[in-house]
Amino acid sequence: MEDILKVKDLHVQVRTNDGSASLVQAISFGIKKGKILGLVGESGCGKTVTSMSILQLHDKKNVDIRGSITLQGRELNGLANKEMRKIRGKDIAFIMQNPMNAFTPVFTIGHQFIETIQSHTGLNKKQAKELAIGVMESVNLPDPAKLLKNYPFQLSGGMLQRVMIAIAACLKPAVIIADEPTTALDLHSQSLVLRLLDKIRSEYGTSILLISHDLGVISELADDVIVMRHGRIVETANVLELFDNPQHEYTKKLLRTRPTLYSQKQPYSYML
Amino acid sequence: MSLLQVKQVNFSYNSKRLFKGNDQTTNILNEISFSIEEGTCLGLIGTSGAGKSTLGKVILGIQRPQQGQVLFQGHDIYNLNKATQQKIRRDLQVVFQDSYSAVNPRMTAERIISEPLENFERLSVGEKRRRVIELLERVGLSERDLKKYPHQFSGGQLQRINIARAIALKPKLIVLDESVSSLDMVTQSLILKLLSELKDDFGLSYLFITHDIKAAFSISDQIGVLEKGELIELYDSKDQFFSSKHPIVKRLRDSILAEHPRFRTLTTKVKLG
Numbered sequence: 244m245e246d247i248l249k250v251k252d253l254h255v256q257v258r259t260n261d262g263s264a265s266l267v268q269a270i271s272f273g274i275k276k277g278k279i280l281g282l283v284g285e286s287g288c289g290k291t292v293t294s295m296s297i298l299q300l301h302d303k304k305n306v307d308i309r310g311s312i313t314l315q316g317r318e319l320n321g322l323a324n325k326e327m328r329k330i331r332g333k334d335i336a337f338i339m340q341n342p343m344n345a346f347t348p349v350f351t352i353g354h355q356f357i358e359t360i361q362s363h364t365g366l367n368k369k370q371a372k373e374l375a376i377g378v379m380e381s382v383n384l385p386d387p388a389k390l391l392k393n394y395p396f397q398l399s400g401g402m403l404q405r406v407m408i409a410i411a412a413c414l415k416p417a418v419i420i421a422d423e424p425t426t427a428l429d430l431h432s433q434s435l436v437l438r439l440l441d442k443i444r445s446e447y448g449t450s451i452l453l454i455s456h457d458l459g460v461i462s463e464l465a466d467d468v469i470v471m472r473h474g475r476i477v478e479t480a481n482v483l484e485l486f487d488n489p490q491h492e493y494t495k496k497l498l499r500t501r502p503t504l505y506s507q508k509q510p511y512s513y514m515l
Numbered sequence: 516m517s518l519l520q521v522k523q524v525n526f527s528y529n530s531k532r533l534f535k536g537n538d539q540t541t542n543i544l545n546e547i548s549f550s551i552e553e554g555t556c557l558g559l560i561g562t563s564g565a566g567k568s569t570l571g572k573v574i575l576g577i578q579r580p581q582q583g584q585v586l587f588q589g590h591d592i593y594n595l596n597k598a599t600q601q602k603i604r605r606d607l608q609v610v611f612q613d614s615y616s617a618v619n620p621r622m623t624a625e626r627i628i629s630e631p632l633e634n635f636e637r638l639s640v641g642e643k644r645r646r647v648i649e650l651l652e653r654v655g656l657s658e659r660d661l662k663k664y665p666h667q668f669s670g671g672q673l674q675r676i677n678i679a680r681a682i683a684l685k686p687k688l689i690v691l692d693e694s695v696s697s698l699d700m701v702t703q704s705l706i707l708k709l710l711s712e713l714k715d716d717f718g719l720s721y722l723f724i725t726h727d728i729k730a731a732f733s734i735s736d737q738i739g740v741l742e743k744g745e746l747i748e749l750y751d752s753k754d755q756f757f758s759s760k761h762p763i764v765k766r767l768r769d770s771i772l773a774e775h776p777r778f779r780t781l782t783t784k785v786k787l788g
Contacts, residue, residue: 400563
C-alpha cells in the first residue's frame with residue numbers, strides 16, 4: 244500500500260546571529276492509510292519541529308527546510324503559502340497540546356467551527372452548522388447545539404480538546420497530526436481523547452502522526468513507532484517489536500526507566 | 516504521634532455576587548481526615564477539580580479551612596504563637612508544578628536557594644555559598660550553575676532548583692503539588708528517583724499530589740483517592756487499589772494506559788508487521 248504521507252531525508256536548520264544550528268537531521272518515514280505512527284522522544288529532541296515542517300509553519304526567513312515531504316504524491320516542501328493554506332485544516336489537520344491556546348477566546352466555539360468548515364467548502368452557514376453538529380454527535384459530545392454557543396473558557400480542557408478533535412475530523416482529512424494531544428489532560432479525559440482518535444482512524448481511515456513523550460499513549464494507540472533523540476531517528480519499529488525487543492540502547496533506557504505500576508516480580512500479566 | 520494529622524477539614528469558596536442578593540458557596544473539601552507518619556509518603560490522586568491542590572494549600576497554612584483542624588507535630592497550624600509558627604514554616608515546604616512561576620526570574624540560582632537560609636539561619640557568606648553548592652550537587656546540578664538565571668535552565672533543571680530550595684532547611688514534610696506532571700518521561704523518572712533518595716537520606720515525608728497514578732505508585736507508601744472533595748478511599752498498600760470495588764476507583768483504574776501494546780484497552784488491536 245502507498246504511503247499517504249511520506250517524509251524523506253528531512254533536514255531543518257535555523258539561522259541565528261551566531262551562525263546556523265541544525266534542529267533535525269535525516270528524518271525519513273511514511274504513514275499508510277488508516278495507520279497511526281507514534282513519535283517518541285524527550286523534550287527538545289525535534290518532535291514538534293518535524294510536525295511543523297510538514298505543515299510548513301516555520302518562518303521561512305530564518306529556517307531552512309531541506310528534503311522532501313509528500314502528501315498523496317504531492318510535494319509540500321517549498322509550496323507557496325497560499326497553496327498550503329488550502330491543505331492545512333483540510334488535508335492535514337493539527338491537534339495541539341493545549342486546547343485553551345488553540346481557540347480564540349473572543350469568539351464562540353460555533354463561530355470558529357463554522358469558519359473552519361466554510362473556508363474549505365462551499366457550504367452555507369446553515370449547512371456548515373448541521374455538519375458541525377453531526378460530527379460533534381458522532382464523537383459523543385453532549386448537546387452539540389448548546390456547546391456551539393459557548394466560549395472556549397466555559398469548557399473544561401478535556402471537553403475543549405474533544406471539540407478540537409471534532410473540528411480536525413469534520414472535513415475528513417487524509418492526515419491528522421496530534422502533537423501531545425493528552426499531555427495537558429487528566430486521566431479520564433485522556434482515555435476519552437485516545438478512544439476518539441482511534442474511532443476517527445477506523446471510521447474515516449485517517450492516518451495519524453501521534454507525537455507524545457508518554458509511552459503509555461504510544462502503547463495504547465500506535466501501530467508503528469519512531470524514537471527520536473537529539474534531532475535524529477534512533478529507532479523505527481512496529482510497536483510490539485519495539486516494546487518486546489528494543490534494539491537501540493536509548494530505547495531500552497526509555498522502557499526501563501519509566502514509572503510502572505508493577506514491580507519486577509509481578510510483570511504486566513499481573514494486570515489481566 | 517503522627518507528623519501531620521488532618522481532622523475533619525471542610526473548605527468552601529464563597530463568591531460574592533455583585534447584582535444578585537445571596538452569595539454562592541462552593542464546597543471544595545468535605546470532612547477530610549487522614550494522617551502522615553514520619554518518613555512516609557502519601558500519594559493523593561484524583562481527577563482535575565477534585566480539590567487536590569486546595570487540600571495542599573490548607574495543609575501548608577495558606578487557605579484557612581472553615582471547619583476542622585490541621586495538626587503538624589501536634590500543633591494546630593491555624594492557631595499558633597509566633598515562635599512555633601517560625602519553626603513550623605521551616606519544617607513545612609512545597610514544590611509546585613510550574614517551576615518557572617515558582618521562582619523570581621531576576622534572581623540567580625544561588626540567590627533562589629539561599630533565600631530560605633538567609634531567612635532562618637545566620638551564616639557567613641562563605642558558609643552560605645558552601646551550603647548552596649552542596650545542595651546543588653545533591654540535586655544533580657553543579658557549582659557552574661550558581662550564577663545562572665531561571666531562563667537559562669530547562670524545566671527539569673529548574674524543578675531540581677525548586678527541590679534544592681525546599682530541602683535547604685532540612686524540613687520534615689514537603690507538599691509536592693503535581694511536581695513532576697509537566698516534565699517529559701526521562702526527566703520525570705530522574706526527579707522521582709531523586710525524591711525517593713532524599714526521602715531515605717533525610718527521613719522526609721511527602722504529600723504527593725498528582726493525577727498520574729503511575730508516578731504516585733512509584734514513590735508513595737500510602738495512596739488516597741480524592742473525588743469531588745471527598746477522600747473516598749485510603750490504602751496502605753497498592754494491591755488494595757487494584758482490588759477496590761468503588762465505582763470511582765474502577766473508573767480511574769480503567770483509564771490507566773497500558774504499559775505494553777499487547778494489553779491495550781482500546782478497540783483496535785495491534786498486529787505485528
